[in-house]
Amino acid sequence: MVFSWFRSRKRGIITPTLKPRVDKIEREERVDLADMTPDVVPFLAQVAYFELAVFESLTRAVSDSPTLNAKEGLSSVAGDALMKHHGLVAELRKKKVDPADAMAPFAPAIDRFEQLTVGRDWYETLLGVYLTAGFLDDFFARLVTGLPRALAPRIAELLETDRNAEIIVPLLTEGMAANPTLSSRLAVWGRRLVGDTQLVARSALQMSGNKDDDEQRLEPVFTDLIAAHSRRMDGLGLTA
Template identity: 35%
Template sequence: MTNGHHSDHPAASGAAAQHSGDTYQRFLTDFFGVIAYGELSAFERMSSDARFSPTLHDRATLGRLAVQEYAHFELITARLSAMGVDPEEAMRPFQASVDAFHDRTRPADWYESLMKSFVTDAISDDFYQAVASRLDAETNSLFQGLKAAEQSGEILLGRLREALADDPRLASRLALWGRRLVGEALTQAQRVLMERAFLGGLLDDQGPDAGSVDAKVKSLTAQLTRNHSKRMSLLGLTA
């Protein structure tokens, strides 16, 4: 989940100097914690949604994707354990907000579940990639491996295209649902960023001042929004 080019970033030298110490370790604990809980939640969500699939093929496909999410969860929690961190302790600060997000975005049927997985997983990947590109080489390598193994985006995109082709009436409903999901997901991402004040020191070599953090959050939000609009266009939907 990284572009692998953080050496080309103007802040790379400053960021590299910050890839050690207690502040950086606290950041990694939080970062891995929120990802781990997100992967565990995705596993639970896909496993549950698979039961309502319209075909056995769909059921098997979602089941495979759920297993993949759990494999990612195990990789992240193994990394936390290797850091000497209890994975449950790392995940716990994010449990309430992630659960609240899913409570606010309960899909009405299987097609909305499919769209939710497509939208939220893609935004999460974009979010993690944007942050991971500023981190140390070992962490980048871990995210590159996760990204290389990722299959859900293309699979979900293909299945949504089929559904929309079979029933064009779904388009307006799924477009509206997608807009609601992206709004909730961006609010969630902003909350995670702003609640961790030291993030500014990791994202910018100018230091963790409030203005710098706010500018970075706004820039990242704009980037996530642009990427979401492109994905909706691939479905023939308006973001």
């Protein structure tokens, strides 16, 4: 079993200490999933591939931008995802891991997810990236505390590089102001996306094997993540 192999490798080699890697205080501030964090290499690789996929979705939105202003702004958002991707790839290289080899196992699921969230037009693509990358960046951040202490702060900082995502909000609200039917279409689209996004998040976790325990552990985290999703929808004037 892949999960138990990751687990034993992590327990045995990566963190050969019994000291808990997450303080009680940190844990109380924000519900995280440190005990479900996969091994370092698969974690870095899947987030790296995810950011590359976000970058690709955004570059399509850059190319299809109706104005040069939108193109310019979205290229900054794409730059954030690319910077995260390259930062994670650099960490894989430091570990003498070939990034392409490490990312390959995660490509099919993330590519399929990207296909599901591509949207029928520029606005749906923008909303798709904004909501799914918002959700999953937030989710991956909760796994960072489960990484080795020497690595976690660097990865936390890298994943917080999201200076430009809010550029998407006025692009969507201007579109909805100009076209009243767009709002209801985007509301449906936003509600649909959250299901697939949660499935991707769950598949990234290292479960204990005890289904009831796992569900109990996950429930408050997903409640938080969905609340953040609803706030993003609200910020766009959409009902989640």
